Amino acid sequence: MESASVDDHAAYIRSIVSLPTTSERVPLALALCRVTVAVVHSPVDLPLFPNSQMDGFAVRSSDLATGGTSLPIVGEVAARPGTPPPLEPGTTVRIMTGAVIPDGADAIVPVEDTTTVGDTVTIHRHRAVGEYVRERGSDVRTGEELLPAGLRLASRHLAVLAAAGLDSVDVRTRVRVAVITTGAELVVPGAPVELGQVYDSNAVALDAAVRASGGEVIFAAHNNNDDVSVLGAVMLDAADRADIILTSGGISMGDYEVVRDFLVTRDGRVGHIAMQPGGPQATGSIDGVPIIGFPGNPVSTQISFEVFVAPLLREAAGLPPARRSTRVLTSDVRSIAGKRQFLRGRTVEGGRVEMVAGPGSHLVASLAASDVLIDVPEGTTELKAGDTVETIEL
Amino acid sequence: MESASVDDHAAYIRSIVSLPTTSERVPLALALCRVTVAVVHSPVDLPLFPNSQMDGFAVRSSDLATGGTSLPIVGEVAARPGTPPPLEPGTTVRIMTGAVIPDGADAIVPVEDTTTVGDTVTIHRHRAVGEYVRERGSDVRTGEELLPAGLRLASRHLAVLAAAGLDSVDVRTRVRVAVITTGAELVVPGAPVELGQVYDSNAVALDAAVRASGGEVIFAAHNNNDDVSVLGAVMLDAADRADIILTSGGISMGDYEVVRDFLVTRDGRVGHIAMQPGGPQATGSIDGVPIIGFPGNPVSTQISFEVFVAPLLREAAGLPPARRSTRVLTSDVRSIAGKRQFLRGRTVEGGRVEMVAGPGSHLVASLAASDVLIDVPEGTTELKAGDTVETIEL
Numbered sequence: 064m065e066s067a068s069v070d071d072h073a074a075y076i077r078s079i080v081s082l083p084t085t086s087e088r089v090p091l092a093l094a095l096c097r098v099t100v101a102v103v104h105s106p107v108d109l110p111l112f113p114n115s116q117m118d119g120f121a122v123r124s125s126d127l128a129t130g131g132t133s134l135p136i137v138g139e140v141a142a143r144p145g146t147p148p149p150l151e152p153g154t155t156v157r158i159m160t161g162a163v164i165p166d167g168a169d170a171i172v173p174v175e176d177t178t179t180v181g182d183t184v185t186i187h188r189h190r191a192v193g194e195y196v197r198e199r200g201s202d203v204r205t206g207e208e209l210l211p212a213g214l215r216l217a218s219r220h221l222a223v224l225a226a227a228g229l230d231s232v233d234v235r236t237r238v239r240v241a242v243i244t245t246g247a248e249l250v251v252p253g254a255p256v257e258l259g260q261v262y263d264s265n266a267v268a269l270d271a272a273v274r275a276s277g278g279e280v281i282f283a284a285h286n287n288n289d290d291v292s293v294l295g296a297v298m299l300d301a302a303d304r305a306d307i308i309l310t311s312g313g314i315s316m317g318d319y320e321v322v323r324d325f326l327v328t329r330d331g332r333v334g335h336i337a338m339q340p341g342g343p344q345a346t347g348s349i350d351g352v353p354i355i356g357f358p359g360n361p362v363s364t365q366i367s368f369e370v371f372v373a374p375l376l377r378e379a380a381g382l383p384p385a386r387r388s389t390r391v392l393t394s395d396v397r398s399i400a401g402k403r404q405f406l407r408g409r410t411v412e413g414g415r416v417e418m419v420a421g422p423g424s425h426l427v428a429s430l431a432a433s434d435v436l437i438d439v440p441e442g443t444t445e446l447k448a449g450d451t452v453e454t455i456e457l
Numbered sequence: 458m459e460s461a462s463v464d465d466h467a468a469y470i471r472s473i474v475s476l477p478t479t480s481e482r483v484p485l486a487l488a489l490c491r492v493t494v495a496v497v498h499s500p501v502d503l504p505l506f507p508n509s510q511m512d513g514f515a516v517r518s519s520d521l522a523t524g525g526t527s528l529p530i531v532g533e534v535a536a537r538p539g540t541p542p543p544l545e546p547g548t549t550v551r552i553m554t555g556a557v558i559p560d561g562a563d564a565i566v567p568v569e570d571t572t573t574v575g576d577t578v579t580i581h582r583h584r585a586v587g588e589y590v591r592e593r594g595s596d597v598r599t600g601e602e603l604l605p606a607g608l609r610l611a612s613r614h615l616a617v618l619a620a621a622g623l624d625s626v627d628v629r630t631r632v633r634v635a636v637i638t639t640g641a642e643l644v645v646p647g648a649p650v651e652l653g654q655v656y657d658s659n660a661v662a663l664d665a666a667v668r669a670s671g672g673e674v675i676f677a678a679h680n681n682n683d684d685v686s687v688l689g690a691v692m693l694d695a696a697d698r699a700d701i702i703l704t705s706g707g708i709s710m711g712d713y714e715v716v717r718d719f720l721v722t723r724d725g726r727v728g729h730i731a732m733q734p735g736g737p738q739a740t741g742s743i744d745g746v747p748i749i750g751f752p753g754n755p756v757s758t759q760i761s762f763e764v765f766v767a768p769l770l771r772e773a774a775g776l777p778p779a780r781r782s783t784r785v786l787t788s789d790v791r792s793i794a795g796k797r798q799f800l801r802g803r804t805v806e807g808g809r810v811e812m813v814a815g816p817g818s819h820l821v822a823s824l825a826a827s828d829v830l831i832d833v834p835e836g837t838t839e840l841k842a843g844d845t846v847e848t849i850e851l
Contacts, residue, residue: 091646095665110819112652118710141713142642144653160709161642161753163653174710202814203822210825218669219759219851222662223825226655226755230647248536248555252485253624258506259538259557261620268616271489275612315554316512316568319535360554361620365613420596425504428597431604431617457613 068441069338069370069403076371079346079353082379083306085236091221096277097234098381103210105227108200113164114142116195120177120184121150121158121168130188136179140165155184164196171195203227215381238379241282241301242269245294245312245322246359249285264427265311265357265364272365273309276373277380281305291324295349298325302352309372312359314345322356331356337441338403340424341367360424366405366436369455386456390435393417396446398439407433408454416454433457460731462835463764463797466738469726470765473740473747476773477700479630485615490671491628492775497604499621502594507558508536510589514571514578515544515552515562524582530573534559549578558590565589597621609775632773635676635695636663639688639706639716640753643679658821659705659751659758666759667703670767671774675699685719689743692719696746703766706753708739716750725750731835732797734818735761754818760799760830763849780850784829787811790840792833801827802848810848827851 067075086100115121121140126132134155140147142161150156150167158164158171170190178185203209209227210220216232224232242265249263250256263285270280282301286294301308313322314333322345323333331347331354340363345356357367374384390408393415398404407430408416416437420429435454439446446452461469480494509515515534520526528549534541536555544550544561552558552565564584572579597603603621604614610626618626636659643657644650657679664674676695680688695702707716708727716739717727725741725748734757739750751761768778784802787809792798801823802810810831814823829848833840840846 091661092664095668105822109822111650111655114819116817116819139712142640142653144642144651146652157712159712161640161655197817197819202817202820209822217851218662218665219821219825219827221665222658222755222759223821225646225661226658226821228646228648228650228656230645246536246555248538251624252619252622254622256505256622257538258540259536261505261555262622264616264619267485267619268612270486271612271615274489318533318551318553361616365616423510423591423596425508425510425591426596427613427617427620428499428503428603431613433613457611 066335066337069336072336072344073371073374076346076355077375079348080307080355080375082238082375083236086233087236088231088233090231091225091229094216094221094232094234095218097216097232099210099212099214099216100233100235101212102208103224103229103232104206105203105209106205106229107227108205109202109226110197110199113199114197115158115160115162115164115171116197117171117173118160119158119171119173119195120155120186121165122155122170122172122186122190123150123152123167124170124190124192124194126153127186127189131185133183133185136182136184169193169196213381235379235381238278238376239281239304239306240273240278240376241305241308242266242273242280243284243286243297243301243308243310245286245310247287247289247319249287264361265359268361268365269309269311269368272368272373273376276376277382278376286321289319289321291321291328294321294325298349298354302350305352307372308349308352308354309368310354310356311364314356315343315358326354326356337401338370338405339399339422340405341370344371358424361427362424362430365430369436369457370405388454388456389451390414390416390454392446392448392450392452394448396437396439398444398446400444401441403441404437404439406437406439408435408437410434416452460729463730463732466730467765467768470740470749471769473742474701474749474769476632476769477630480627481630482625482627484625485619485623488610488615488626488628489612491610491626493604493606493608493610494627494629495606496602497618497623497626498600499597499603500599500623501621502599503596503620504591504593507593508591509552509554509556509558509565510591511565511567512554513552513565513567513589514549514580515559516549516564516566516580516584517544517546517561518564518584518586518588520547521580521583525579527577527579530576530578563587563590607775629773629775632672632770633675633698633700634667634672634770635699635702636660636667636674637678637680637691637695637702637704639680639704641681641683641713643681658755659753662755662759663703663705663762666762666767667770670770671776672770680715683713683715685715685722688715688719692743692748696744699746701766702743702746702748703762704748704750705758708750709737709752720748720750731795732764732799733793733816734799735764736796738765752818755821756818756824759824763830763851764799782848782850783845784808784810784848786840786842786844786846788842790831790833792838792840794838795835797835798831798833800831800833802829802831804828810846
């Protein structure tokens with residue numbers, strides 16, 4: 064893994080991470096944005112029964128052979144439970160939108176095309192068979208596909224499940240992610256700090272980024288102990304519950320690199336990727352659960368997640384990949400030879416992109432002020448204002 | 458409101474709906490996708506203290522006036538709490554990424570640019586002042602803007618709040634929506650149905666659509682009583698808690714139209730909009746809370762929500778408006794003169810759009826199979842395959 068390319072490392076991670084294929088049944092109220100595991104077939108015909116498309120009169124179209132027919136109004140059918148009596152020839156009934164079409168009736172005349180005097184309605188012209196009738200099964204028939212497999216459920220999908228009488232749906236289990244941040248210098252936000260301590264932003268960032276990518280963090284821990292066996296116990300605990308373990312920190316060339324020390328004893332790969340930020344990267348596994356180790360610098364952690372893990376989680380959650388687009392630079396940009404740079408950029412007037420601050424992996428405020436990453440290829444060392452670059456939307 | 462245009466009705470709704478301007482303080486773990494109410498100023502400098510960008514050696518650059526300088530290694534600074542001793546002239550200390558720069562040191566030499574023998578390190582070339590030093594406040598200074606007002610919080614925004622030591626953030630209160638479905642024919646999904654009954658899909662659809670638009674449904678009720686006073690009591694209850702009340706059903710020209718009967722006694726507006734689906738539309742208020750009444754046909758309800766209410770909720774939630782784009786039709790389309798049609802469309806090969814089934818407002822499965830609405834202007838009655846149309850992404 065010594066200075067492998069970003070694409071190679073991404074491919075390797077893809078090869079060791081197998082996304083869960085399990086499913087769970089959830090009520091419709093909890094199913095928004097979840098992903099169907101299988102085709103959902105309709106258990107019913109929709110509409111369930113022939114019903115009126117309009118407020119008006121139910122007729123036998125053969126009674127209206129000529130225009131200007133008058134018919135006695137012998138009853139009324141509202142959108143209510145119950146079976147209306149059959150419509151006798153030469154008569155009509157008032158009918159409301161959605162009401163059952165009585166046996167014998169084969170067309171609906173909208174109220175606005177009629178004139179009523181007392182109990183008699185005059186219908187101004189002939190009507191075709193089936194006019195303003197919503198036939199049973201005309202939207203979908205029993206056994207037909209209501210929704211495909213692998214669909215991310217939006218409100219209109221939940222609506223059709225409800226309309227077919229279903230109150231729950233089988234969806235993919237969310238990817239269960241464990242997040243372990245490391246570093247003896249880290250303090251929980253809100254607590255006092257002394258010199259040498261910094262606030263842990265990686266736990267918050269990874270938790271939110273996992274959720275935004277459709278997964279869920281089911282285990283979160285901070286390890287500030289240099290003893291590999293302590294980290295090992297935390298890892299075991301995480302592996303017991305998670306589909307994938309993400310760590311931050313502890314994988315570079317320093318003297319206190321506990322994630323590195325843990326992974327190398329277990330045939331993990333700890334090395335350097337030709338990218339900035341995020342050079343140090345690590346992978347491994349415990350009890351068959353993949354471990355993806357990010358460097359601890361906050362910007363490195365966040366960008367490593369976007370580049371290596373978010374695509375897998377988004378795919379599992381039925382989300383589209385992050386949008387890429389080609390933009391025009393507002394200023395010159397330099398890049399390091401042999402490293403793929405992910406620079407922070409902000410969209411300005413005319414859709415062009417300007418750099419936000421420098422490439423430093425500690426510039427969390429600059430990352431927050433960005434809306435795209437500018438993806439500069441390994442071989443590029445210099446870009447000019449007006450050049451086009453590829454960007455990844457954040 | 459007799460056959461007002463879609464735009465007029467939308468503007469009227471905008472004029473009677475005032476979105477909440479209240480805020481609440483939420484912990485960062487609950488703040489993803491919420492919207493900031495005010496500029497967040499940094500309570501600290503970031504970085505909090507000058508620290509090393511690399512694993513290497515802290516030096517006084519003046520000691521390296523010439524290349525090939527050897528210095529005694531007199532200590533080590535890790536990324537740990539505590540104040541390191543000042544660096545004496547003519548000496549160096551090992552330093553880890555993120556560790557406090559000792560007083561006196563003004564540059565960091567990366568370990569890869571050095572050779573160490575025993576307790577002596579040889580540094581191969583001169584270093585500039587500040588090299589590989591992350592200066593205090595170089596990312597953001599105390600009092601500077603960390604995040605703007607009105608920002609929808611993503612993981613990178615939560616990360617910078619955490620990095621600055623903040624554990625919570627003031628966000629806009631979510632718009633509180635009440636949903637009241639009406640219709641004596643409606644049955645809850647999962648229950649048995651008899652002839653004349655249909656499953657209520659509007660409650661499920663509106664609940665999910667409100668959430669997808671950044672609001673929350675804090676009150677949901679089904680009214681199947683024709684007595685206006687019963688509906689009035691439900692409305693009062695809803696008004697007590699909600700910023701806006703949405704209803705479905707009961708506003709057309711039939712005989713049992715309880716929402717209409719309620720609104721007309723309160724100076725509400727019940728009428729017809731020049732649109733399909735969704736012709737009947739109503740508005741009103743109770744205790745100052747706006748009531749938006751949609752027709753009961755499921756497709757009409759869902760499209761009315763997207764056209765009239767979703768834009769307001771999305772705006773309040775800091776979400777961008779639904780994407781509109783221009784597409785090429787795959788087949789001829791007819792539309793009704795004088796009505797703006799929102800036809801259901803599906804994106805096919807080459808980004809063209811094909812119609813999904815017909816215009817019927819009961820076709821919930823067809824709506825579920827669509828990914829865009831084709832927005833056909835009032836004045837258009839015929840479109841040909843190959844014509845461009847405006848579409849709204851679902």
